[in-house]
Amino acid sequence: MTLDDLRVFVAVCRAGSLSAVARELSCTQSAVSQHVKRLEREVGVGLLERRPRGVVPTPAGRILRAAAADGLGALDQALRRLDDLARGESGSVRVTTGATSVRHFMAAAIVAFRRTHPRVGLEFQTVSSSRACFEALAAHDLDLAWITMGAPERGIELRPVVELPWVLAVRDDDALAARPHAGPEELRASAQLILPPAHSTSRAHLDERFAELGLVGGPAAGTGIADWDTAVHLAELGLGHALVPDLPGLRRPGGTPAPGLTLLPVPCLPPLRAGWAVRRWSALSPLARAFADTVAHTCPGRAAPPPPAAP
Known part of the structure; x- marks a missing residue:
């Protein structure tokens, strides 16, 4: 068992494909397979399960992958630290x-x-x-x-x-823009609320608080987003109300939002x-x-x- 065997095996588990790792390493698929077979011979059990669209680790493979990833990560960090010290x-x-x-x-x-x-x-x-x-x-x-x-x-x-406290980004010409802040009623009433992706950490925080506020199932989401800047831009375009953290980059020097946009505090939500x-x-x-x-x-x-x- 060599470090190269372990590195290749971890890479295959991550990619789910022998051919993808071969391309990444500029070698043949057979060479990648040999690294895995050498490990399987040494440990005495199969490590990968072949499927129509690639490979996945077996239960034994998952054990070795976890241990190898931990060990290789620590070793790589140590080698980088030694290199930094040397240079x-x-x-x-x-x-x-x-x-x-x-x-x-x-x-x-x-x-x-x-x-x-x-x-x-x-x-x-x-x-x-x-x-x-x-x-x-x-x-x-x-x-x-x-x-x-x-x-x-x-x-x-x-x-x-x-x-980061939460704010509701709305256009200046929106009916909500004149309010001092947004609360549960405003969140419930918004028909086009722009929220974080469903499986993100920030969305999990919001869903938990929505449940505490009695917003069963959470407010209805409008347009989906991949990042906060996109959410704010969609609000600027009038496509909905963006519920976002009060990120430093959302405001100009002096603390004012971009022209045409109002950021309403949402004090009912705990900071992110x-x-x-x-x-x-x-x-x-x-x-x-x-x-x-x-x-x-x-x-x-x-x-x-x-x-x-x-x-």
Whole structure:
């Protein structure tokens, strides 16, 4: 059993395809298969189940994949830290996050970090959800994930950075624009409420609060969205009312929203928390820790409560 065998096996489990991994590694499908067969001979059980549209890990394969992913992730982090130590201030920080997070939360941090670490590379991998961030963090060579805070994941450490109150984005010519805030009645009455995707962490927060407010089943959703900026843009176009966190990038200098748009506070909803997720803070490279701290210090918005002290 070699490290290459384990890396290829984890990649196959992630992709669900031998041929896809062969293309990724610029080798033959037979070579990929040989890595898997060598592992199967050594452990004495089958690790992959062949299906018409690819492969999936067997129960034994799932056990090995989990252990191998943990071990390879820790080893990769250690090797990067050794490389950073050998090269001094050079190296890289790899971040996975949602499509609009860099704009809303990290712009000032990137400028500040570049000024103090000019030789360090910053790499961003964009994904569509906090769940995808967790998966990328566990499966790839990444340091940090910026996520919407939800239930903790096994083997992942969370560190909240900001709390974001909810607002209802409406056009200035909308009947709701004259109100001081939006409450349950306004949410219930909105026929075109633009909400986060159904299976997102932020939507889960909303659905839980809707139930507490007696909004059975939650308000009816109108147009679906993939990110907050799209939701606000649809509200600007008059396609509905966008229920979004009060993101830093939604306002111009001075705190006013974009022309033609009103942001109504929604005090009946608890703030949404966002921040960092990592495999282990103690294993972060000094450069990754420095970038995470820079974002925390420069990120606009209300500071989130500190994480509980370690036992």
